[in-house]
Amino acid sequence: MNAPLHSNTHHAEAPPAARLREIPYNYTSFSDREIVIRFLGEGIWEILNELRSERKTGRSARMLFEVLGDLWVVTRNPYLQDDLLENPKRRKALIDALHHRIAAIDERNTGSTASDKVQKMVNAAKKAVDKFADDFRQTYDLRRKALVKFTKITRKDNVQFDGLARVSHVTDATDWRVEYPFVVLNPDTEKEIAYLVRACIELGLTVIPRGGGTGYTGGAIPLTPMSAVINTEKLDQHTGVQMRTLPGVARQVATIECGAGVVTRRAMEAATDAGLEFACDPTSADASCIGGNVAMNAGGKKAVLWGTALDNLASWRMVTPDAEWLEVERLDHNLGKFMILQSHALK
Numbered sequence: 001m002n003a004p005l006h007s008n009t010h011h012a013e014a015p016p017a018a019r020l021r022e023i024p025y026n027y028t029s030f031s032d033r034e035i036v037i038r039f040l041g042e043g044i045w046e047i048l049n050e051l052r053s054e055r056k057t058g059r060s061a062r063m064l065f066e067v068l069g070d071l072w073v074v075t076r077n078p079y080l081q082d083d084l085l086e087n088p089k090r091r092k093a094l095i096d097a098l099h100h101r102i103a104a105i106d107e108r109n110t111g112s113t114a115s116d117k118v119q120k121m122v123n124a125a126k127k128a129v130d131k132f133a134d135d136f137r138q139t140y141d142l143r144r145k146a147l148v149k150f151t152k153i154t155r156k157d158n159v160q161f162d163g164l165a166r167v168s169h170v171t172d173a174t175d176w177r178v179e180y181p182f183v184v185l186n187p188d189t190e191k192e193i194a195y196l197v198r199a200c201i202e203l204g205l206t207v208i209p210r211g212g213g214t215g216y217t218g219g220a221i222p223l224t225p226m227s228a229v230i231n232t233e234k235l236d237q238h239t240g241v242q243m244r245t246l247p248g249v250a251r252q253v254a255t256i257e258c259g260a261g262v263v264t265r266r267a268m269e270a271a272t273d274a275g276l277e278f279a280c281d282p283t284s285a286d287a288s289c290i291g292g293n294v295a296m297n298a299g300g301k302k303a304v305l306w307g308t309a310l311d312n313l314a315s316w317r318m319v320t321p322d323a324e325w326l327e328v329e330r331l332d333h334n335l336g337k338f339m340i341l342q343s344h345a346l347k
């Protein structure tokens, strides 16, 4: 139980609230400092603080924050980006308004009170708005180029640039958000993967494979806007339980051949139907995929008996970061996690 508070604590005057967020529309997990540094650089953040401690440029700082707020709200909202990409007139109106506000800060910085620091701030803000405008043009061009490349490999509707697809792939179970991906790819077949990875490399995109997005380590999170998430959810075919001979293993072994996007629960059900147990049982089994389980070496309660995902892999096929297929088969599988070594220490 919490210790009771003295009654005068309740009546004590609250200290003045610190102004944590001054950039308009910043309801994101990014601090104002991070946003200023993103758009204007670390040096400008220091200049801003110096100017504000001198208490001379409060109005100019507010105007600058309004510009950053507009840049930020669009940068963090793929739906607004789509809207502005499709409406050059609206985009031009926004960019003109941003330049207009920066010009107003510039105009205030004249005469005897003119400051080099404010000038640096203004120059950096102009550059940021120019880059913002350029990014639209580059995004437009790169989308067209990427679409041509990807549609030679996969169906057009498997290539998604839209807000919904990008928002759905910005984070995983960590809820950590850094950048929205440039594109989300949803291949229909495994065969497409190596070609898609090759195309991503040629386009300068970082490739992020994704299963169920239940990862707790942030592995599926884009860290650069130049990334392509390859969603494996359509690779959901499995063979059911099959008895096989594995290299170096004397007896037949129960196996399931799974596509990367098979939901873990489906493999567990197939094993149960055959009167067997699927050894990999993470609590996230209703949403995680076999590819994600292997990548993360997932496991659940059964790991105590039979080990985690990698202990139960007989073989796998993967595309390397160089877009080459690689097949790996385990020899002399020990069919369990624990290699029992004879120990004499406890005699």
Ligand SMILES: Cc1cc2nc3c(=O)[nH]c(=O)nc-3n(C[C@H](O)[C@H](O)[C@H](O)COP(=O)(O)OP(=O)(O)OC[C@H]3O[C@@H](n4cnc5c(N)ncnc54)[C@H](O)[C@@H]3O)c2cc1C
Pocket: 172, 173, 208, 209, 210, 211, 212, 213, 214, 215, 216, 218, 219, 220, 232, 260, 281, 282, 283, 284, 287, 288, 289, 290, 291, 292, 293, 294, 295, 296, 297, 298, 299, 300
């Ligand atoms: C509620 C909850 C409970 C959980 N319980 C457990 C638990 O009991 N045990 C446990 O181990 N984990 C658990 N986790 C963590 C998570 O579910 C596992 O790590 C799971 O294996 C992730 O699979 P995924 O398909 O969701 O992968 P994702 O989150 O999509 O991806 C995880 C990582 O794997 C990579 N990846 C995904 N698919 C592929 C692929 N085909 N090829 C190459 N790389 C790929 C991604 O790039 C990323 O780096 C839990 C998570 C949640 C949210």
